Every structure is written in C-alpha cells, then in structure tokens.
Amino acid sequence: MKTLKNKMDRKTFIKVSLLSGTGIIFGVNYLQASDISSKMPNDLESLNYNNFNAYIQIANNGMVTIYAPNPEIGQGVKTSMPMIVAEELDVVWENVSVKQANLDTANFKRQVAGGSQSIRYSWMHLREAGATARQMLINAAAIEWNVNASDCKTNSGFVIHPNGKKIGYGDLVVKAAKLEVPTKVTLKEPKYFKIIGKQARNVDNFKITQGDSLYGMDYFEEGMVYASIIHPPAFGQKLINIDDSEALKVKGVLEVIRIGNNIAVIATDTWAAFKGKKQVTATYDEVNKKEDSNYFDAQMDKAFESGEFKKIREDGNVLEAFSKADKVVERVYEAPFLAHNTMEPMNFFANVTPSKIELKGPIQTPEGTANQVARILKREVSEVTLEMCRIGGGFGRRLKGDYVIEAALISDKIKKPVKLVYTREDDMTAGLYRPKVKYKIKAAIKNGKVTGYHLQEASVNATVNKMRADFFPSGAVDNLLIETHRIKSKVTCFAWRAPICNILAFAEQSFFDELAIELNTSPVQLRLDLLENAKNHKDKNMQYSPDRMQAVIKKVVADANFGTSKKGVYQGFSAYYSHNSHVAQIAEVEIKDHQPVVTKVYCAVDCGIVVNPLGAQAQAEGGIIDGIGHAMYSEQIVEKGVAQNTNFHQYRLIRLKEAPEIHVSFIKSDEAPTGMGEPTLPPAPAALANAIYAATGNRLRKHPFVTNGLNS
Template identity: 55%
Template sequence: MNTQENNLRFSRRNFLRTSALASGGLLVGFNLFTACKSEAKPPVDIANLNFNDFNAFIQIADNGYVSIFSPNPEIGQGVKTSMPMIIAEELDVEWDKVNVVQAKYNKKEYTRQVAGGSQSIRFGWDALRQTGATTKQMLINAAAVKWGVDASTCKASKGIITNEKGETLGYGDVVKEAASLEVPENVKLKKPSEYTIIGKDAINVDLKNIVTGKPLFGLDYKAEGMSYVSVLRPPAFGQTLVSFDDTETKKVTGVTQVVKFGDKVAVLGTNTWAAMKGKKALKAEWSSNKDLENTEDHNRILNGILDGKDFEVRRNDGNVASAFKAADKVIERTYHSPFLPHNCLEPMNFYADVTSERVHLVGPIQTPQWTAGRIAKLLNREENEIELEMTRMGGGFGRRLYGDFALEAAEISNLSKKPVKVVFSREDDMTDGIYRPAIKYRIAASIKDGKITGYHLKEAAVNGNMYDLIPNFFPAGCIPNYKVSTKNYQSKITTGAWRAPYTNFLAYAEQSFFDEIAEELGIDPLQLRIDLLQNVKNTTDEKIEYSGQRMENTIKLVEEKSNWKEQKEGVYKGFAAYYSHNTHVAEVAEIEMKDGLPVVKKVVAAVDCGIVVNPTGAINQIQGGVLDGIGHAMYGDFSFKNGKPSKKNFDTYRLIRMNETPQVEVHFVQNELSPTGLGEPGLPPAGGAVANAIYKAMNSRLYSQPFVKELEENKTEVRG
C-alpha cells in the first residue's frame, strides 16, 4: 500500500551544478523533479545567461541576495511561491531576500515541466531540500577555508555563517570561493521542528504585480508588429468547412488579413476588437451532417451501456455475483453528470512568431514540453528551434493541458508570415472547449447480516473517463467482493481532464451512496467509513492508492472540528471523505432552510497532505476547491443539441455567486510526512457533503448533477 511518504530517489550529481559568476556570485543549478539531464551545464556568466542552455538554478549574488528560477508553470496553485520556500528553508536565508523568477521551457534539461495532477510539491520535495542544504554546506565550507578552520565548527543561519570565535561572514562574502569547491556528498537536512520558513505563511510572490496590474498573464503579452487573431471554428462538433466569403470582413477597419487553415478561418487585425468584429462578418457554409450529437442521445446511449454487458473489468476482488446472490438485500443506484466546460477567468490565448530561424512562443500553458513537441511536428521543425516562454495562467483546471490554442497560433503565424496572438472570446472558450465528459455511474452493494459483502461500480462515459486509478481508490480493499467495470461511447465532442479528473463526480456518487447504505444499516455515516477502513489499514496490496489510517485520521479530525454529533435546531449536516491526487480530505457541509429553501452556510474541511509548506496558500487551495466543487455540483449544466453547445456565456451558464459562497473552515492533520498536492483534492468531497446535507434538510436524495436542476424537476427550488 502506498502511504504517501514519498521517499523519491534522486542523484545528487544529476541535479546539482555550480559555477562561479564573473560578478563574484555563485550559480547553483538544480532540477525540481530529479529529472535534470546529467550532461546539462550552467552558464559561466550570469550576464550572458541563456535560458535555453540552462533554466533551473539558484543565483547567489555577492550582496547575499538569492534568485531562484522556477521552471514549472504557475497556474494559480502557488508552486512559484511554495517551491522556492522549500529551497530557502534548507539554504537558511531570510525569505525577504529571495527573488523568484519564472524560467522558460527547456527540454534539454528537464523531462517534467508540467502543471497538473497536484504533483509539483510531491515530486519536488526531496530534490528541493537537498539542493538548498547542499548549497548551504558549500558556503559553510568556503567560509571555513577562508578562516582556516574545520567546517564542522561553523554554522549558518539567515544567510550568515558563524565560527566558534563568533566571527561572521555573509553568504555573499564567500560565493566566489564556494564555486571552486567540490560539491559535498552527505549533507544534513533540517528536522521539521527546525523549520523557520516552511509551515509559515508567505504571501504569493506575484501578488503585488497581480493587484497592481503588472503584465504577468498571457493576455498581457505584446510584441512589436504583432497581429491579433480571432478564429472562426465549426459551429457544431462534427461539421466541416465547405466554403467562406470574407468580402465584408476585409471592409472592417483594422482587419489586415484572412487565413484559412483546416476547417477554420483566422482573421488578423491590429487589435482584438477588429479581429473579432471581422470574424463576425465572415460568411461561411458548413457541412450538413445528419448525425450531429445531442445530449438526449448521449443519455440514452449511456443508459444502454449500463444496462448491457461487455464492460472492461478494472478490478475484481472475490466474487461479487455470489455475494449479491447470497445477500439479504442489494441496493442499486444510478448517478448522472453532464459535460462541463472549464471557464477559466482568462480565456485561451497564445503568441507565436514563426520565422526561418526559430519558432518563438509565449503564453499560458500547463504542458510546455508536449505542446512544443506537437508544434515542432506540425511545422516540420526541429524541437531545438522551438523557444517557449510561460506566462502566469489565469486559471487552467485542465483546459490548458491540451495546447490546441498554441498550435493554432503557430500554424497561423506560419501561414501569414507574421507574429500573431490568438485570443479566444468567452463564447469561443465555452463553445470550442475540451469538456469534462458526461458520465453515468451505477453502483450496487450487497448487505448480509448487517455488513456490506459486495460492491460493484459500473461507469459509462462519453469518450471514456480517466479511470486508471478509480479501481484502487476507496472502497478498494475495504469490501471482500469488489468489482469495477467501465465502458465508453466514442463521441466527436472533445473531452479531457477537468479539475480533479476521474474523482470530481465519482466522489459525489460514491459518498452519497455510502450515506444511503449507512441509513439502511442504521449506522452513523462517519462510523460506517471508519469501520470499512479497518479492513484496508494493514493491506499488502500495492495497487491500493490511499492509506486507511490516514483517511481514518482525517475523518476523525473533521468529526471533531465540525462538532459532527452536536445537533443544532435548523442546521443539517452532510459528510463526505475522499482521497485523490495523493491527499486525503474529509468535509462536513452545513445546510439551513430559509423561506423553504436550503442554503449552504458552512463547510468544515480536514486535510492530510503531509507537511504544509505555506499555510496561507494551502488554505486558499482547499477553499477554492470546495467552492468550485459546490458551485458545479449545484449549478453546472452543459448540454449539446445538433452538435452545438447549449450555452455560450455566463448569461446562461450558471456559476456559484459571491453571495452564495459558504464559510469554508480548513484544518490540517499534523504529521511529518512528505507533502502532497492541494490544487485538486478539496473539490471531490464537496458535492457529496452538500448532497448528504440536503437529504437531511429536505428528505430528498439527489442522483444527478446539477442538484438545482433535479430539485426543480421535483418541483423544489434551491439556492446554494
């Protein structure tokens, strides 16, 4: 069983490089994910630094200030702050003397420059600490040489090295000497009790620039001679372009060029307004496909899949059929979820300048390496000709994993022979997206002598859900006869990862189902989960992803902090717990009735993510995930008719509103285990906790998202 202690292996020689600077400083290169190529060499002189040669390093200036270049994309998850905090902790410098800089993409030195899966801190933890500690020891050794004493008699703190005589040297005083010394082999890492930066609140390093409107995001980027581009895409999934007329488009002031590529037409202009207005003036004829898809058809097909056979079995413990046959009772329920768009605050955008010498790309992207490789293939160029700069992202949630917008920019620049910036409107963003797939789950459980003896989860999904880990999450290992089966329907509608993939809807379905079983058995819902977890706490099954003990600890913490057993008149509590992206989370939602309507007033969350690096950032991540989970579970509804999305903008697509957001109280399980991710794990339990609370408030079980739609269909209104 994976208990998430994350003792990741790495080689000191593979991630650490040093070099003297002409200015008298020290340059230390490191790989955040233990993936630095052994042949990578840092530049000798910071003045002539070329990020294409080396893009992840610490720079220590002779005045003692430290610059840390972060190679991973910043998507709002806070890694640009928390990862440098880990280095600064072991380096033993004051946080206010650290400058953090976003580096460019560079395949030569890195194999995992990705923002996704809540994995950055987990994978970087050991290498980052080792880098900081090794650099600190090199500086101590240099000071010892300068003093003519044994390094073991010296110590460092807050950027100052002290010997037994009380003499001191700043880091900046010895950087030149340190660069000439060998890298020490075995350095001592701090104990958690010695931390002065990790575990303390730190303000996001980009906060000042964000609130003062400094250019950080892709939409902010400008280049001389750049054209803005708006793209006309097929109005329905499954349609193709037959012909187009750009006569009226070319009359629009500011439109400079019209370019066809594939089934799309790009309008170039001197500003976004001209390009978008020009696109609206285009007249296009599209193929009349009689087989365009509808949500009604999807529902029918997915129900047919659940009623049929020929599933792919993902896990099969014991004999579910025998358990069901021998049961006193079998409970079966079906849960439904719609497609969902991502709706990032910053719509998709990307800059590209394709010339004979290079392909220069700038913009917000979660997968720079994959995107650069695809663009190289598209343009028939060598990958070393691709120069990609990453901007801060105004939200991603999985949408910016795919880079289709970056490929568009590169192709348009290549055809137009101009530097261009593709900018999606909100309508473009919502109607030409990569959506969370529509999914249906059918869950059945057998009960014998007051115990759950069998469990069968069946999934039917449009294009297939990301089900690699579903079979090995809770309740795998808890129930002796356990089976997970999946089957999908192939659609022309593009689908992909959406925040907390494969668990964002499954957690609600399973946690609602377990509450229903608890009621059937007459057991407290929390106690039912704790009883089940006893069966997996000592498992030797390496496939099981979660920790029974850590999940139990998390449940007990939320039970305490939410005063679960306290009954307050007019307050209805719902519980859910889930493990995703290596983190255990339990949540209790509180519902009150107002004017006959249920209102979500408060959510208490307990989280086991190991050591918390930046408490402020960690709390924000959980709060954001909970609110996102509640908002989409309550209101998120998206459908298709004749291949076209039913909603194009926020006037018809319902999101949670400011006055509907409940208080979210966050508590962390205290331990000294290696940290795990927080960007996604807070979302999955939220929908289940709210659904279970609504049941207690209204005596109405919910089997479909969005909840408000199901309640309205039952002639009951709700607000969150």
C-alpha cells in the first residue's frame, strides 16, 4: 500500500480507494507532513485508505456511507458527526448510511467519548473532510465537461453547471480518485446549511427497537467462553488464597483462576459463571477501618478547621475584603459518593493469541485502553485491534478500561477467546465513584455589594482541575480565593458525568441564591450584576463568556416568566458554565400531598451551532433528569472499606413518574458547537433546591435531599 503525499498549506490530504469495484472511499487527515507527491497512483486497488480523520464511501449509484469515528454512548455522535460530513459533502441525508468505525490511531484523532468534546474537537476536521471530497467531485465533473471548476456547483449529490449539465457523484468517483487533492476548499456558510440544524433521528433507532446486535452484551463468537470476576469485598484488601472446590462442581464451570488481586470464574455461559462465583471461598487481609464515609466526613471537617488547603486561584486581597466587610455569609454544601450505574453492565470480549490481541466491546477510551492492554501484556500496540460497540451508558465509567484489561488478562491466561461480564453488584461495590465532597463558601458584603469570595473544597480522591477555578464567579468578584484539600483513600473514584461541576455548581448556585436573600435582591439580578462586573474586568483567564451567560439567563427568565405569580407554583433559578457551554435553568415545584414535587424545568442553552436539535434536546433533558434524580435520591455509603449499596433495591434512582416536564430553548448562534452531553446536569440540583426553598422555606445543602432534610 502506498501513501498519497502532497504539499498543502493546511497540511491536509485526501486518499481515495476503490471498494470491491463499487465505490470510492474519501478520507481526510490533518498531518504535520510536507514534501509529498501530488498524484494518486493509477492502480487504485492497491491503495490503502488509511490516515483518515473522517471518511466517506460513495457507491456508483450515489449512495453514501459515512463512518462515525467516536464511541457512541447515547450522546448521539454516531448521528451528528456524519451529519457534519454530509453537510459539506452536499448529499441528501436520507441517502446516507452510517457505520461505526473501529479504533484506528493512524487515521483518526481523539476517538474518545468524554468531556462533551467529540463535536467540538472534530467540528472543522469533519467539515473539511466533506468539503474536500466535494471539491474533488466538482473537479472531476469539470474535466468531464471541459469547463471551469469554479463555474460548477453541487446540490444533493449532483454536480451542476449553468449550461444545464448535471452528473451524480456515483458517476464521478473513479475519475475523482485520480485527481490532485485540492489544497484549499471552501466551507459552507451556516445560512446555507441543509442538514446541520435540522432534526435527524438517531441512526440506530430501528436497530435498537429490533434488538439488533449493537451492544457489547450482544456480542458472540463461536468457541468463546464466559468469565465472571470476583473483586475483594473491601477497597484496598489483598487476596491471600482461593478455595474453588465447590465452584468447580457447578455445571458449566470450566476453571477458576487468579488474575492479580482478583478471581475469575470461567464457564460455558454467564449463568454458570455467576453461580460458580458464589461458590468460591477466598480469604483476604484485614480491612482498613478508616475507609469509611463517617471517617471521611470527620477528615473533611478537620481540614476546614485547620485551613490546610492548596491554593488554586487568588485575585485581589481576600483577607482585606473580609476584614472590611459589613457582613460575611458562610455556608457548607456536601454530597456523597455516587456510582455510575450504567444500564449495560461492564463487559468486553478479548481473544489474545501469540500473533494478535482482538478486543471488542463498549469503551469510551479505545486508544488509551488498547495502549494499556499492550503494555500490561508486554506486546506491541500494533498487535491490538479494538472494535467499538454502541455503549449502553457510560457517564465516565467507561473512560476507565479496567474491565477490558481484566478480559485481556483472562484470555491470555486461559488461551481462549473470552467474554467478561460483570454483575450489577460487581460494578456498584468495586466500581469507580464520584468523589465524596464538601464545599465551604464565604462571601464578603460591603455597601450592599459582594466584595470577596472564598471557596474551599474538601474531597475524597477528587482530581484537582484548575480550569474550574476559571469558571464563574472567577473574574466577576474583585477579591477571590479558591482552595482545595484532597483526602487520599483506597476507595476508587473517577470521572462522573460533568466531573467536579456536577456538585460544585450545586454548591455555588445554591450559595448565590442564599446570598441574594442577604442582599435583598433578585437571584437573577445578582448573577446579571456579577456578570456585568466580569465584562468590565476582562480577565484573560476567564473561561466563560459573560455576554453568552447573560443571554441564556434572560432567555430562561422570559420562557418561565420568572418572578411572576403562578398560583401554587414556586420557582428556583440556577445558571452555570461547563464543557464550553452556557446553561440557565428554572425549576418549578408544587406542593402535593404535603411534599414539594418538581413539575417542570425550563432550560436555556448556548452551545453554539446545534448540529442535531432532536439529539441536543434529548441530551439537555437527560442531563436535567440525571442531575435532579441523583440530587434527590442517590448515595453510595462505604463502611470500613465495604460499599453498602449493592443494587437498585438499596441505591435509589429517579423513576419515570418523577421526571418533570422539560422545556428547552437553544440560543441561535453561528459559533462553533460546544459541549452538550454534560452541561445541563450541573445547574439542575441547585435550581431544584432553590425552588424547594421558595416552596417550603427549607434550605437543602446536602445530597441526597430525601434523607437530608427534604421531609423536615
């Protein structure tokens, strides 16, 4: 296989190849390369169509296949990313089929589902992929007709000339493949978009409803065996020995093996593996009794008393602001560990042989996971192939490839293809949790203005991330100090949907509601005034846009008629910036059977250009429901190193009948898209808590609400 080379200012190139004589693959890559040849070889079948960032297959009948490179975890990128390519290619969306690409580190960049960055990161790459392929088709038609390419246009899969000539893409792909790659292409102006901004159904909807094999749990391969995993019962425990005699008597159990500090039961099916697992007797070393939720609470309180914090950001003179204040307002907000609880349990297929390592299943970080597997097995990463399945929920849990590594280690040891499947209890009791955290927030008030702001975070195993320190209200308050204190623990914690922001937003936005009461002003006006101050500061480190935040606030206030009297309806306001998007929300609560019930949430979002409004609305609604549900009901308790909530009979989630009506508005914009999978979650708990206060006078500062003051 040969590599196409060509000098380009944008260091971009296209490679084109025949597929079984029926079509052409167009792909784009953005390399740091130079000194490259200008022509495609004549022998097209000898080409290798790799090094793509996004790529397109066009059949000779004009049908188009677009490959979606990033993992699909329900955030809709398998639909929206191909929509962007199709827009610039200028084809009819109904004539496009979409396929999931496999991990291909040579040809794709950032095949990751995390941080709400898939669309934002690939926006220009995807557009240029479609536009470059479109230009090559135009050039091929111009040669065919002996006209200037600049006179030709495209429309819905055809190249058109003013003289009336018209030819379909399918009739041009072979000729287009032999042409020079254009060094410059013109992207569409947003006002001419025909696909982007229009509602498109999820490309997998039909397959999902028909039960097609999309998910890792569906995957089956002849000759494979099944494995169930046994982790230590307490965090940090070490495995000493195993008695598998009873487990081996279970019909279908083939063997029991040790994998590091874990035990794997190998069987002919999952049921036998799960039954065998219950019959294994294992002994472990002593539990560390300090790995306990109550102990962590005491340690966080101790940190607040001692003041032993790491400074993250400091503006102005905070000590002076507080010393001269007319009033100081101080509050503490807290939240427990949370499990991820994805609908689809952790699972992965692995087949490790002397010549290759085959992996298939649901993973948010395929490249990083493939690298880990290669390193742990002491193999070359080039020997690893990883196929991505549609993911039945991730929320950050599947950013960590621990279960993939376990599957690979098991296969390597038993010398068979294996499918590892977790039980719900496996993941809830030995999984990765949202960190347990407390926030102490203080504000200095002088002459009716906020002159100082001091935020302290005490957490168990939280990751320090300075970017959050550049979010609102940084840049909006003259004197500001943000500090953190991390308590180390064996309890495994990791990214949970909208990391850090998911609880920080609750603390800050609840605090600003309380602060507005102290200042005898509207909570909305307080935010608007602070944002106006941020505009005056023009802080170069500020991540958010005061103008865009003010716009979403004004929009949601108008949508919800905030502050106007609605009989029996109480409102709570919240606004937050995260994952590059600005969101404002108003929750409405009514008293039913003497209890506050959230009935409706208004939400305004500025996420730049909305690629697929149908998908974006679903993400907005899902984030709000997720935020409200976990704030209301969910908690993972750890006692002496052991997780106490093992399944849904103990770990409460929001139910369908408890989900509120949701009204979502998107700010019209020509700005590049920003995040959408996570930004609506962080402001939701505070909007709800502020509404409950309006309804009952009961201020909720600790999650979950149902066990921490909701009924008092």
